[in-house]
Amino acid sequence: MRSLAAFRMVVHDRSSTAGALLGVVAIVFLVGQQLSVLFGLLNYMSVLVDHSNADAWITSADLRNADAGNLISARYLDRAMGFPQVQWAAPLLIGNGLFRTPDGSFEAIRVVGCRRPRLAGGPWDFAEADETALLDFESVTVDRLDFEKLGRPAVETVTEIGGRRVRVGAITDGARGFQGTLVFAPFDKVKEVAATPPGRYSAILLRFLPGIDHDDAVARLRSAMPGCSVFTTAELSRLTRLYYFTNTGIGGSFGFSTAIAVMIGIVIISLTMYASVLGRYRDFAVLRALGGRQRDVAAVVFSQALLIAGVGVFIGFVLLAALLNATRGSAIPSYMPSYVSPLLAGIAIVVSLLGSLVALRQALKAEPASVFH
Amino acid sequence: MHGLVLEHIARDFTDGRQVRRVLFPTDLEIAAGELTVLAGPSGSGKTTLLSIIGLVLRPSEGRLVLGNRDVSRLGEDAAAGVRLREYGFVFQQPMLVEGLSILENVLLSVAVQGKRPSKAMRKRAMDLLASLGLEATANQQPRLLSGGMKQRASIVRALLKSPSILLCDEPTSALDAESGQVVVRILKRIAIEEQRVVVVVSHDARVFPYADRLIKLENGRVVSDTREQYVEGSGLAS
Ligand SMILES: Nc1ncnc2c1ncn2[C@@H]1O[C@H](COP(=O)(O)OP(=O)(O)OP(=O)(O)O)[C@@H](O)[C@H]1O
Ligand SMILES: [Mg+2]
Numbered sequence: 001m002r003s004l005a006a007f008r009m010v011v012h013d014r015s016s017t018a019g020a021l022l023g024v025v026a027i028v029f030l031v032g033q034q035l036s037v038l039f040g041l042l043n044y045m046s047v048l049v050d051h052s053n054a055d056a057w058i059t060s061a062d063l064r065n066a067d068a069g070n071l072i073s074a075r076y077l078d079r080a081m082g083f084p085q086v087q088w089a090a091p092l093l094i095g096n097g098l099f100r101t102p103d104g105s106f107e108a109i110r111v112v113g114c115r116r117p118r119l120a121g122g123p124w125d126f127a128e129a130d131e132t133a134l135l136d137f138e139s140v141t142v143d144r145l146d147f148e149k150l151g152r153p154a155v156e157t158v159t160e161i162g163g164r165r166v167r168v169g170a171i172t173d174g175a176r177g178f179q180g181t182l183v184f185a186p187f188d189k190v191k192e193v194a195a196t197p198p199g200r201y202s203a204i205l206l207r208f209l210p211g212i213d214h215d216d217a218v219a220r221l222r223s224a225m226p227g228c229s230v231f232t233t234a235e236l237s238r239l240t241r242l243y244y245f246t247n248t249g250i251g252g253s254f255g256f257s258t259a260i261a262v263m264i265g266i267v268i269i270s271l272t273m274y275a276s277v278l279g280r281y282r283d284f285a286v287l288r289a290l291g292g293r294q295r296d297v298a299a300v301v302f303s304q305a306l307l308i309a310g311v312g313v314f315i316g317f318v319l320l321a322a323l324l325n326a327t328r329g330s331a332i333p334s335y336m337p338s339y340v341s342p343l344l345a346g347i348a349i350v351v352s353l354l355g356s357l358v359a360l361r362q363a364l365k366a367e368p369a370s371v372f373h
Numbered sequence: 374m375h376g377l378v379l380e381h382i383a384r385d386f387t388d389g390r391q392v393r394r395v396l397f398p399t400d401l402e403i404a405a406g407e408l409t410v411l412a413g414p415s416g417s418g419k420t421t422l423l424s425i426i427g428l429v430l431r432p433s434e435g436r437l438v439l440g441n442r443d444v445s446r447l448g449e450d451a452a453a454g455v456r457l458r459e460y461g462f463v464f465q466q467p468m469l470v471e472g473l474s475i476l477e478n479v480l481l482s483v484a485v486q487g488k489r490p491s492k493a494m495r496k497r498a499m500d501l502l503a504s505l506g507l508e509a510t511a512n513q514q515p516r517l518l519s520g521g522m523k524q525r526a527s528i529v530r531a532l533l534k535s536p537s538i539l540l541c542d543e544p545t546s547a548l549d550a551e552s553g554q555v556v557v558r559i560l561k562r563i564a565i566e567e568q569r570v571v572v573v574v575s576h577d578a579r580v581f582p583y584a585d586r587l588i589k590l591e592n593g594r595v596v597s598d599t600r601e602q603y604v605e606g607s608g609l610a611s
Contacts, residue, residue: 002485
């Protein structure tokens with residue numbers, strides 16, 4: 001009956017309920033949107049590593065993030081292949097270049113070179129054509145998300161990167177790096193474009209044989225190759241994300257705006273619930289006079305907060321889903337790992353309960369004796 | 374049904390630094406089965422006395438005995454429990470909770486501590502509403518009812534748990550003459566037929582003819598306490 005009373009009050013006091021709902025929806029939607037952009041950016045940061053399909057990476061020593069590796073000697077490729085745990089090893093060469101757009105201007109890009117025929121570290125999803133395009137020495141890919149920026153270079157467009165002739169062979173889908181536009185090309189094309197000295201790689205990708213303990217294999221590689229760094233793919237991904245997260249101010253800025261959104265939500269919920277309880281002061285006094293204890297009054301207030309939180313979380317998620325749907329496939333980074341939703345709902349509920357504390361204080365002041373005046 | 378005994382009940386209020394005695398030590402025995410009316414000028418302490426009897430205000434001195442139990446020094450939760458089990462209240466304003474239907478308002482009086490009202494309780498609520506001519510309003514919102522109907526609904530709320538003590542503060546003052554009479558007649562009938570303690574605070578002279586006992590307060594003191602002499606000639610319970 002207490003929760004029924006709470007429900008009826010919530011339904012009846014429409015304006016304050018709408019206000020408190022707005023607070024909850026704002027938290028779910030704003031914080032959710034922030035988080036989806038953050039996780040979208042995190043994905044961009046480690047996009048090459050995450051999609052490399054490799055078990056481990058060999059890079060230059062003291063690497064701080066996957067985009068800032070120095071060139072390493074090709075000797076390591078042979079040495080890695082000599083390990084009994086290694087199924088295959090493939091080099092990756094990443095260089096910078098200027099892409100000539102069809103209208104004659106230039107865009108700075110990162111060219112990722114992978115070696116035929118395995119194309120390890122190469123593109124993974126395609127909007128048009130496929131990876132067989134990279135089997136041709138001249139061929140490069142551009143991404144759907146960068147299509148406008150690069151001047152709409154359709155498949156078969158012939159242009160230049162770093163003054164070298166290339167042909168757009170395929171259009172990738174969702175290959176976007178945190179550092180900018182990614183163009184995949186055959187290994188030797190990148191060597192030519194970036195003018196890398198011979199016998200040098202940006203990284204070596206490894207795949208272990210089935211059933212091999214990855215951590216153990218990586219440890220062995222490390223001790224055998226003290227001149228470079230060896231990471232499991234997951235380690236390198238984490239290192240890179242953490243690097244950008246802490247060194248670019250992204251973490252601080254997202255943390256700050258999320259905290260502000262949560263605070264605004266708390267304030268809205270507090271104010272509206274407080275106003276609602278003030279308007280219901282007499283009713284709470286009546287509940288007390290009829291034999292309600294303080295904890296019964298608290299139960300009514302908390303039930304109201306939980307009801308509003310529940311409905312608000314629902315509306316917030318519907319809006320958030322609509323936003324994520326609308327921005328999916330666009331250049332706006334957005335990604336929502338599955339564990340974030342319950343977390344977000346939990347935050348919204350805790351915030352609602354916190355917001356109702358001020359109102360609760362007021363409701364508990366309702367004196368049963370006041371009903372006689 | 375047991376009666377109520379007030380032993381030396383007094384109450385002080387402090388306004389500012391000054392302590393003011395609002396109710397001087399009072400001894401009263403209030404019996405079940407009669408309509409007790411508490412009268413007196415404004416500020417004489419009627420509401421203060423009723424609040425003490427109703428366990429929503431603590432006396433500064435004295436004891437309040439209900440049955441064999443001193444209930445004047447109970448803790449908050451224990452007092453709430455006694456109010457829930459033993460007391461019905463009718464206030465000057467009906468004080469129904471907006472948003473809840475009339476039936477839900479009535480049921481709230483037995484379910485305020487979180488219990489779910491039983492089927493039998495629901496039926497009793499409907500019967501009581503019907504007996505006061507409110508059966509059609511059970512699912513309506515309080516704001517749709519007239520003042521008299523709301524006050525009757527609040528009487529049903531007070532009666533639902535069959536309280537041994539029914540306390541009413543100026544139950545007729547917000548009503549027109551006719552609705553007021555209806556309400557007083559109902560209260561009188563409950564006192565006599567159901568053998569309950571019914572205390573009505575009123576300075577409405579139209580209520581006095583129905584009183585079986587009329588206690589007059591002035592400046593915090595009982596100045597007269599008379600029985601039955603007003604009853605003759607007045608139309609009793611309908
Ligand atoms: N909470 C309080 N604090 C201080 N003084 C109070 C308080 N409640 C009542 N009083 C004082 O006690 C006196 C008696 O008040 P009470 O409400 O009992 O009078 P009453 O007989 O019910 O009057 P009325 O007919 O106007 O309702 C008044 O002088 C009032 O100002
Ligand atoms: Mg009064």
